[in-house]
Amino acid sequence: MKVVIQRVLKASVTIEGEKVASIDNGLLILLGIVNEDTQDDIKWLSNKTINLRVFNDENGVMNRSLKDIKGDAIVVSQFTLHASTKKGNRPSYIKAAKPDIAIPLYENFINQIQIDLGKKVQTGQFGADMKVELLNDGPVTIIIDSKNKE
Structure with missing residues (x-):
């Protein structure tokens, strides 16, 4: 499981012209899931993510x-985080989990963030064509992969 975390002054997600999520000061969390991910990765x-000291x-x-x-x-959700670009110029997404595996893990991750943060978080929509708008603060952008814990 991999995240790209961006510290933002504001961010929003729009689907088919409708704004479905919007925040001010906080984090935009792009989440990529692979087949091997588990509840331990989520926790x-x-x-x-929520304890990372990236705010002044x-x-x-x-x-x-x-x-x-x-x-x-x-x-x-962003399956492209697991793109492989080793061969040719067209990325391969073979490592990204298919929806039957990824959706429950995505939903569990959202639930775990809400539990750990103690408040509701906003989301995009899994598999949708989303327009993500953000004002990166800093800029601060950090990539964390649960497979690189040590």
């Missing part, structure tokens, strides 16, 4: 977490 990645404290030092600032989050 570890959720905890890491009163001294301008990145020393506060999403949980500390009581920030908001949007979780968006």
Whole structure:
């Protein structure tokens, strides 16, 4: 399981012209899932994501977490995070989990983030053609892969 986390001043998700999610200060979390992902990956990645100290404290030092600032989050599924570009110029998405595996894990990840954060998070829609708009703050963008815990 892999996430790209972006610290944002604001972010939104629009599907077919309708804004389905919108936040101010917080994190936009792009989530990619592979077949081998488990509930352990979800728990570890959720905890890491909401406790990652990427928000500035009163001294301008990145020393506060999403949980500390009581920030908001949007979780968006993104199978392209597991693209392989080793051969040719067309990415292969063979590592990305198919919907029958990915959807339950995506939903479990959202639930775990909500439990760990103590509040509802906003989401995109799995498999939809989404327009994601954001104002990256910093910019701060971090990639975390649950398969690289050590």
